[in-house]
Amino acid sequence: MHERKMPATLRFMLAARRSELLGLEDLAQTCELVTRISQLVHALQKERGYSNLYLSGNAPHQRLQLDNLSQTAQMLERQVREDLERIEPDNLGSADKTRLFTRIAYALHSLDELPALRRKIREHRTSMQDATATLVRLIGGLLAVVFEAADTAVDPAITRSLVALFNFMQGKELAGQERALGVAGFASGYFTAEMLERLEHLLESQERSFETCSRFASPAALSLWHDLCASDSNAQACRLRDIARRTRAEARVDPQLGELWFELHTARIDAMKSVETCLEQDLLQRCQQSMQRIRSDLHSHRRLLDGLSDMHAAAEQAKLFSVHSSDLDSSPQEGMSATLARSTLDLLQSQTQRLQGMHDELRDARQALEERKQVERAKQLLIKQQGYSESAAYAWLRQSAMNQGLRLEEVANRLLALDIEPARPWQKH
């Protein structure tokens, strides 16, 4: 039966399903972009690590390796840009893209800085700190795209996968920053108090990210993650952390430890990459599954509605021949039409229930993102209003949470809700 002739009720039911499929196709495209971004981020993290080694001046022979890494990152960047060309901003698809596109624009803008940065690194015209800061910001911009993809996804299973992947990427990025911090610390023979505070902040934030990831990751990814945590190289990396913690200006260590630190943390991050790959595969698989399900739903729905529609038409036809129908005991709404109405209603109710279930599941996963965002914003507020460092801001939030017996997210929410100068539960050092 031709769709335009369907009763309006059935047409809207079908359109609802079609809207769902369109949204999902759109989301699947975004998810592919996300996995490419994840690969680019990994390459940039590697490049950042070797850039620091190169800049620290302890390994000038690594210029060739650095060039290779830059080339890999450039190739992956091209792939991301090609994906973006396909996303084609003119063709807006079915979802509101305002936030996602703004994040993408920001990420692209940061990527444009890369060629100049690479030149400066090779010409030793930038410090390790500045190069790291630029790349941290750039990777942060790419992570924000993944965050936004997760926050605007409409399918609960896919959203959960995206939340797991985002949090893992975030944790791995913090691990990368920890590696850079360690290289800098060991290179100068000891860690300043500020560096140690930052180290603790990076460790705790990693823990929170991986903990959130674990709540949403697949069993396969979780099992890989547990293997990593129980590995020897992870244990050795922990021991080196303890050494770092005991250094002082008066208690320096051999700067050569920096190379060992770098190697161990590189092994740790490379092992993380295999978890990340598993999470990426989970994500793409979920996309496939959801699309298949919705396509086959749409197909059977369409058949069902066509059937109902034909019966509707037949019932209308029947009315033409029973001119006295209104005199009869049963009105057209009763009898056959009533059966039709009942079937339509059943379909509608199961659709409504399914949507409500999806809405509830979505809420749980988005909650995890919202909480992360609130903690970030609370940190930014403290940095801006109190002049705290990022680590000090985080430490303030953690301390307030402990003092008040609240979760970190609750303290962040209260702080943001007040939006006033916070009392200082402890002195900044």
Add this chain to the structure above:
Amino acid sequence: MHERKMPATLRFMLAARRSELLGLEDLAQTCELVTRISQLVHALQKERGYSNLYLSGNAPHQRLQLDNLSQTAQMLERQVREDLERIEPDNLGSADKTRLFTRIAYALHSLDELPALRRKIREHRTSMQDATATLVRLIGGLLAVVFEAADTAVDPAITRSLVALFNFMQGKELAGQERALGVAGFASGYFTAEMLERLEHLLESQERSFETCSRFASPAALSLWHDLCASDSNAQACRLRDIARRTRAEARVDPQLGELWFELHTARIDAMKSVETCLEQDLLQRCQQSMQRIRSDLHSHRRLLDGLSDMHAAAEQAKLFSVHSSDLDSSPQEGMSATLARSTLDLLQSQTQRLQGMHDELRDARQALEERKQVERAKQLLIKQQGYSESAAYAWLRQSAMNQGLRLEEVANRLLALDIEPARPWQKH
């Protein structure tokens, strides 16, 4: 400058703005539908009132008036259906329509029952209770469309207007149900305990709806509402409520009071209609304002980006002629390009901040909807699992909230989170 030649960053910034405008155009169309639905709901409420009078057998002379009201409702229904034709489910626009379309399908399905119901009423083949129940469900389906429109709106100002309108419509619908209940009560000479319980439930729910509406309504609408509350006819309606509360099987009143009740409550509901009209106008005005703002933003944004784009092209051009640029002290990223990068970044940051602000505002308004939905779902759970009536379920929630010193929404949330058989803080009567 042609858009395809713009740097990708600027293209995505522009696309973000365009996505915003598309979303808004789409929303404006939904808002027009909402105002039509609001008018249809009003007509159906009137028709329901006169249907009850007609069915109560006390005013057979009102058949003509009932027919007039049915015709008005039919005309408004046709307009809603025409609006829906324009919304054109095949042309999905820019937002995810799954939930909205499912609600629309449900509303249309209920509207299909109207002709048969009208016939039954005229032939006295239905009871007042059954006719009322059908129309309550039908109007509930239309209100659900307005709820969904509010819940999926992307503009904070428009969302606030929609939340205000939805809550007002909900309150007015409860006032309509109160009128019907009173007609039935006075017609039989007294109110049973169950009817009185339902009366209190309707009163409290009205209060909650109007209170939520007040938080989001414009000053103009609020002032109209306060006038209504302070009016003589409202005071008289209150006094009749007190009389209703004192009736018992052994203490009957003159059934003629039913006509007075009907008149007073009709005056009250008609006065509500003027508040509702004001809220509708606010809504449409907000849509116009937001669209104008976004269009002019898009226009100036586009000019700005064109300017940046031209400068970009010029900078690229300049590079061609300075083959030694990499030998110079400043890399292309510095100097003129750096200024460009800075301007782009400023634009991006202001866009990001604006979006974050919108997100926060949206959250507040949506919170009000989410809470209403949770209370509704908790009520449904109690009705299903405990066999409570709607009024008893509401009373249970209210009592639990009082006992535990919590807000109604908090009790509802806890009940739904447990999803287990609730303890009974009081005995059902």
